[in-house]
Structures are given as C-alpha cells and as structure tokens.
Amino acid sequence: MAVGERRINGHLLARLIGTSLTERPYYLAAGRAISGLILDGRVPTYTRLPAERDLAAALGVSRNTITAAYTWLRENGFLDSRQGSGSWTVLPGAGAGGGTPLIPDSERIDLGAAAPPAIEGLQDAARLAVDQLAAHVGGLGYTPYGLPELRHAIARRYVERGLPTTPEQILVTNGAQHGVSLLMDLLVEPGDPLLVETPTYPHALDSARRCGARVRTIGVTSQGWDMEYVLDAFRQWKPRLAYLIPDFQNPTGALMDDDERAAVVAEARRAGTSLIVDESVVELAIDSGDQPMPMAAHDTDGRVFTVGSVAKLFWGGLRIGWVRTTPPVAARLMAVRQRVDLSSSVVDQLTATHLLADIMRIRAERIRRLRLNRDALTAALRDRLPGWRFTTPSGGLVLWAQLPRPVATALGEAAERHGVHAAPGPIFGAEGTLEQFMRFAYTQPPDVLNDAVDRLAEAYSEIIARPVSVRHDLYV
Known part of the structure; x- marks a missing residue:
C-alpha cells in the first residue's frame, strides 16, 4: 500500500478526536485519542496526518501540544515520519489481519x-419442490440465470419494498458470497482501488484481495458511518468499486438512513464508482419502525449492484442468493459464472420460491x-x-x-x-x-x-x- 496515499485534514481529524480534551496532559489525551481511532479502524493505516499547526488550530491547542502528541504516537508505534514527507499512521508491530474462519463449531x-436454524415449514417446502421436479426433469436442469418462477418471486419482493424490479434484472447465485465474488471478478482489475468498511464481512474482503484490488477502508461503528469521512474517501480515491453493508452492518449492526444512502450513491456517481450493496440480513429488522429504502432506489445509471440471499432468513443450508442489476450486466455475470459454475440446484430454487410466497409470516x-x-x-x-x-x-x-x-x-x-x-x-x-x-x-x-x-x-x-x-x- 502506498504510504500517504490517503490524507485526513485537521478539521476532520479534530472532529473524530472530539474537541473537549479534558485529560491532563493534553498531548497525551490527543495521542491516545488518535491511537484509538487507528486501532478501531476509523483512521486507516498509512493515512497521512495533518500538519501539526493545522491540527492544533482545529483543536484550539498550541502547536507544542500536537508536536508532543505526535511524538508519543511515534514512540508507541502508531506514527511513522520521513523528513519532507510528513507523518502517517501505522500499527505497533503491524502485520496482516487474520483469524480463524467463521465456520460453525458444533463442539462448543x-x-x-x-x-440461524431452519425455519418451520422448510421441510414442507422441500417436499413440494420435489413434487414439482416432474415438470423439470425432462430438461437438462441447468438454469444459468435462475428459474423463471424464482426470479419473479425475488423481483416481486423488491417491488414490495418500493424498488421497481423486473425478473430480467435478477441473476440467481449459490448464496450471497457467490454473488459478491462474481461481481468483483467482473468489475475489478488488479491494482484497482476498492473501498470497504472496517470492520466488515471478512469473506468479501478475501474476494477483493484475490482479485488483486488495492483495498482502502472507511470506518464504521455501532453508531454508524461518519458521512463526511465516507464521502471524502470517494473524492480522494475515486475507487473503481465499493462494497458496503448498509442494513444492520456486519459486524457492527449499524443501519444507514435514507439521506445517507442517497448521499453515498450521489458521491459514487461523481467519483465513477460502482457499488456492491450487501443486503444479506435486510429482512431481519427486529425493532419496529420504517426501514430505509434499498440503496438501489437512489441509483439512476445502473451502478448499484444489490446482493441478497435466503440463508439468513430461511436457512444457511438453502444455498440460494441473487444479484439485482441491469439485464445487460446480468448477462455478463452469467458469462463470468460459467468459468466455475453452471447453475444453482433446481430443488433448492423451487424450495426458495415456495418459501418466498410466505415471506411475511x-x-x-x-x-x-x-x-x-x-x-x-x-x-x-x-x-x-x-x-x-x-x-x-x-x-x-x-x-x-x-x-x-x-x-x-x-x-x-x-x-x-x-x-x-x-x-x-x-x-x-x-x-x-x-x-x-x-x-x-x-x-x-x-x-x-x-x-x-x-x-x-x-x-x-x-x-x-x-x-x-x-x-x-x-x-x-
């Protein structure tokens, strides 16, 4: 990753720190605040920090205070500097992120x-699907775009959520992650900048790395997104693609409101960025109240690609997902898919179709x-x-x-x-x-x-x- 490619100005960093530094000495409070922003991902590593005088002015403290704060950050491994090049954020003993795979553990x-476990009615839906096989076994069993009846059911659900959608806009996949991987394969070339949230769903991050993308991050917390920072990232980097989870974000649980969604799509349009919007858990709104419109409702030129799945609502073992896009892009995705996979299971698609008919219950x-x-x-x-x-x-x-x-x-x-x-x-x-x-x-x-x-x-x-x-x- 190129050092200093990302910058943060004094005004924005001061707002993230907070202007009421009550701890004494002030330099230590400022240093700890900045290190906390680095550790929780809200200020990415290799971000060039503002000049000392700019941050001092934004915080309303002396330049000597910020000089001491930057010194503390360097001593503790959070800041690296080069004469004439400024200072940029790093991690103490930095290494690549890692961890155990997010796989189920039946022993603990x-x-x-x-x-979640399978919903009631899954077995009945599967039996109905098997009964319907007689109408399909005369053919080859390959459905490159998905069964027509399933594509109709998925499109109908978008319409119910206020987003006009036709079956031709739906490509059925083997789960949401399959859809994300197909989109990244289609849209990203090695070296392209790709914007993701941090924290984020790790398997999507793995897909970005496999494509050779230059991953750039924007912070998100349980309280949501700092929209000034998010929009600034689009302006600075002009990423080829961004992967976002606006609905009950994984893992923070944050929910992006309608105004924020509209602002992100508008800024993506200006930056020439395509958006992968992961709606894997969009149907799981626990608390009452109006839910935001799908992010694609703010799209005017086909740059928002929505990924959905039945896994979180019905059962993880029902490997049916989809991508909502334009019909021409659906055709291109289908061609990309043929490299590794020809079709989703007909029985699973029929099962999902029956369950979608009863989705509200x-x-x-x-x-x-x-x-x-x-x-x-x-x-x-x-x-x-x-x-x-x-x-x-x-x-x-x-x-x-x-x-x-x-x-x-x-x-x-x-x-x-x-x-x-x-x-x-x-x-x-x-x-x-x-x-x-x-x-x-x-x-x-x-x-x-x-x-x-x-x-x-x-x-x-x-x-x-x-x-x-x-x-x-x-x-x-």
Whole structure:
C-alpha cells in the first residue's frame, strides 16, 4: 500500500478526536485519542496526518501540544515520519489481519457463526419442490440465470419494498458470497482501488484481495458511518468499486438512513464508482419502525449492484442468493459464472420460491425469536460483564461489543477452552486492528446464551488476571 496515499485534514481529524480534551496532559489525551481511532479502524493505516499547526488550530491547542502528541504516537508505534514527507499512521508491530474462519463449531456454544436454524415449514417446502421436479426433469436442469418462477418471486419482493424490479434484472447465485465474488471478478482489475468498511464481512474482503484490488477502508461503528469521512474517501480515491453493508452492518449492526444512502450513491456517481450493496440480513429488522429504502432506489445509471440471499432468513443450508442489476450486466455475470459454475440446484430454487410466497409470516416468526435472543444476550452481558460497551442492534444477527482492554484474540482462545466459540474483532479488520472488539451472534436460544455469557465472563476474568505487557503508558 502506498504510504500517504490517503490524507485526513485537521478539521476532520479534530472532529473524530472530539474537541473537549479534558485529560491532563493534553498531548497525551490527543495521542491516545488518535491511537484509538487507528486501532478501531476509523483512521486507516498509512493515512497521512495533518500538519501539526493545522491540527492544533482545529483543536484550539498550541502547536507544542500536537508536536508532543505526535511524538508519543511515534514512540508507541502508531506514527511513522520521513523528513519532507510528513507523518502517517501505522500499527505497533503491524502485520496482516487474520483469524480463524467463521465456520460453525458444533463442539462448543457457537456465538461465532451468524447462522440461524431452519425455519418451520422448510421441510414442507422441500417436499413440494420435489413434487414439482416432474415438470423439470425432462430438461437438462441447468438454469444459468435462475428459474423463471424464482426470479419473479425475488423481483416481486423488491417491488414490495418500493424498488421497481423486473425478473430480467435478477441473476440467481449459490448464496450471497457467490454473488459478491462474481461481481468483483467482473468489475475489478488488479491494482484497482476498492473501498470497504472496517470492520466488515471478512469473506468479501478475501474476494477483493484475490482479485488483486488495492483495498482502502472507511470506518464504521455501532453508531454508524461518519458521512463526511465516507464521502471524502470517494473524492480522494475515486475507487473503481465499493462494497458496503448498509442494513444492520456486519459486524457492527449499524443501519444507514435514507439521506445517507442517497448521499453515498450521489458521491459514487461523481467519483465513477460502482457499488456492491450487501443486503444479506435486510429482512431481519427486529425493532419496529420504517426501514430505509434499498440503496438501489437512489441509483439512476445502473451502478448499484444489490446482493441478497435466503440463508439468513430461511436457512444457511438453502444455498440460494441473487444479484439485482441491469439485464445487460446480468448477462455478463452469467458469462463470468460459467468459468466455475453452471447453475444453482433446481430443488433448492423451487424450495426458495415456495418459501418466498410466505415471506411475511416467516419473517415475523424469525424476528420474534431473534428479539428474544438478542434481549437475553444484552441483559446477560450487562449483568455479568458490565464494563463491556455495546449498542443494542436494531436488527440483524450479531452484536458488536467493545472490551475494556485490547485482548480480543486472547479472549477468543480462552473462550474456546471454556466451551464458547466467538469471533474476535481482528477477523473483521483489513489491517490487524480491532483487538478491543468481539462479535457475538444471537442465533442461540436465551438459556444457551445465558450459559455462554457465564462462560465468557470466566474466560475474561482469566485473561485480565494475566500480566499484560504494554508500551509505555499505552493502556493505563
């Protein structure tokens, strides 16, 4: 990654820091605030920081204060400088982000895989699908674009959500990740800048890297996106493509509102950027209230590619997803698909078609159960781990928790020993950040979640009882 390719001005950095620096000395408060922004991904690594005098003016402090703050950041490994080139953000002992795959663990209480159990009625729908096979077995069984009846059902659901859509705009895939990978294969050339959130869904990040894209990041928290920063990223980098999760973002749970969606699409248009919008959990709005329109509702020139799936609503084992795009792009995606895959299962497509006909009832039941699970998890965390901070997500399948200390990887390992499978924050980061966060799926029933939190509390007590090696007063 080219050093200093990304810049942040004094006004924006001051706003991210916050202007009320009450800790003494002020330089240490400013240094810690900037290091926190780097660690949680809101200021990406290799970002050139503003000149000392510019940040001092924006914060209303002396230049000597910012000089001392930058010195502290250098001493603690968060800042690198070169004569005549300025200073840019780095990580102490930086390495590539990593972690264990987000795969289910049947040996432990699984809070890592965001995959709910199958809904009631799945087996009945599958039996109806098998009964319908007689109408299909006379052909070859290949449906390059998807079964017509399924494409009609998916298009109809978009119309119900307020987005005019025809079946010709739908390409059926083997799950949402399949659709994301196809789009990246089609739209990205090696070396193209690709914008992603941090934290984000790690398998999409892997797809971007396999395409040879130059990954650039924008921060998102449980409170949402800093839109000034997001729009500035489009202006600075003019990325070829951006991958966003505006609906109950994975892993933070944030929900982008209508005005923010419109602003992102407008800025993408000006930058010449295409958008992959992942709607994998869009149907899982737990709390009541009007939901934002699909981001594609703000699209005027076919640059928004929407990816959907039935996995999170119906069952992960039903490998049916789709891409909503223009008919010409659907044809190009179908051609790309032929390199590795010819068609989705006819039985699965028929099953999904039957379930989509009953989506409102199924959705209401799924949401009812998720609400019980979510509320049980949040109550248990507040009771057993009161020092952990989180925002209760209004939908989706996961909760993003901030720990008092940056020990997520160690906690994940300790939790495994205590019989809980969880997902440490660095799995969701592009650059080794997010050690102060954990993601927990609330797909288990309340009694299991209560047991899991008891075990997590024991694991956390075990971790914090160990002596921690720190750089200077970094974690004081």
